[in-house]
Amino acid sequence: MIAWLTRLARQVAPVLLALALTQTAPAAAQPLKVTDLAGRTVTLPGPAKRIVLAQGRQLNGLGLIHPDPVSLLAGWGSDHKRQNPDAYARYAAKFPAIDAIPTVGDGATPDGFSFEKAVSLTPDLVILSQSLAGTRYGPGDLVQRFEAAGIPVAVVDFYLQPLRDTAPSLRILGTLIGREAQAEAYIRFYEERRGLIANRVRGAERRSVFMHAHAGGFDCCQSPGKGTFNDFITLAGGHNIAIDMIPGATGQISLEQLLASDPAVYVATGGLHLASRGGLVLGLGISPEDAARSFATQVARPGISALAAVRNGRAYGLWHLFNDTPLHIVAIEALAKWIHPERFADLDPQATLNEISARFSAIPLEGALWVDGTSKRGP
Structure with missing residues (x-):
């Protein structure tokens, strides 16, 4: 009897071990997929960690859904420091690494942005505003050129049509940096405040x-x-x-x-x-x-x-x-x-x-x- 039980244990043990490994092994990471404001499908293998923020002022959006947005930047437009020095000073006080982030031009105008510098920083994602996304740059626009270089691009915007584009832009950013819950929390807050105003001015x-x-x-x-x-x-x-x-x-x-x-x-x-x-x-x-x-x-x-x-x-x-x-x-x-x-x-x-x-x-x-x-x- 003892010999039979020993043989049975030897036969069952590998099966139990395999089942245990199957249950505890982490699921394969799923790619992140969004549709950006230009209607393009953007796919990343995982949350972006080296972002080129072509328009630096969009750090203000990232900073509402990530506790340390500076840590995500491989490069960015210098327009943030020029146009928003008060916010820049506060970012620098809390995140000193911001002063060492390479710039890719001004970012406020098409002529001020450097495609070559952005590519040289080997980002895993480039974020463009609507105004920059359609910019003609050499043989194609910026989106086409980044795609040809094998660099994913997402188009978001908080300026041209903010009431239409703010919530979807935050949702796009939240997905691509792995901060969906925080993005949705701000969107709910934003839309509740906006709804209150719209309701009260009705008929005024x-x-x-x-x-x-x-x-x-x-x-x-x-x-x-x-x-x-x-x-x-x-x-x-x-x-x-x-x-x-x-x-x-x-x-x-x-x-x-x-x-x-x-x-x-x-x-x-x-x-x-x-x-x-x-x-x-x-x-x-x-x-x-x-x-x-x-x-x-x-x-x-x-x-x-x-x-x-x-x-x-x-x-x-x-x-x-x-x-x-x-x-x-x-x-x-x-x-x-x-x-x-x-x-x-x-x-x-x-x-x-x-x-x-x-x-x-x-x-x-x-x-x-x-x-x-x-x-x-x-x-």
């Missing part, structure tokens, strides 16, 4: 709004036309008066045209890029007191001070760089509160920004990103 009067872009830094008056800020104003329940005068995405109207239009609400935009020009200064790290002084200077300028919106306390300041980041939901909340204070008395954009900073952002989001004006008068 479309009050006229003028957005003075880069206020004080250039001749009066640059303003957004179709796209980014116009979409924000529309969602917030306003009518962008520049859309009737500017055929493209941005343009300039005269002070005389502005005074003749006499909008109900005046919104100046600014940032650190205007500090050397004497323009409106807002941004991360800017104190409320400094922002208020800068804003007061702008609305006291000849012509601007004559606007009824300024006289009636319906003039406000907004960080210009809300125009290319998923943080723009905060800007829309501020605009809604300014355009329809009677419908949004309980809305607190600062609380929304604080929650994003605590729950999502890789860097602290502290500083004066808007100025509420000097009056609390009603519509």
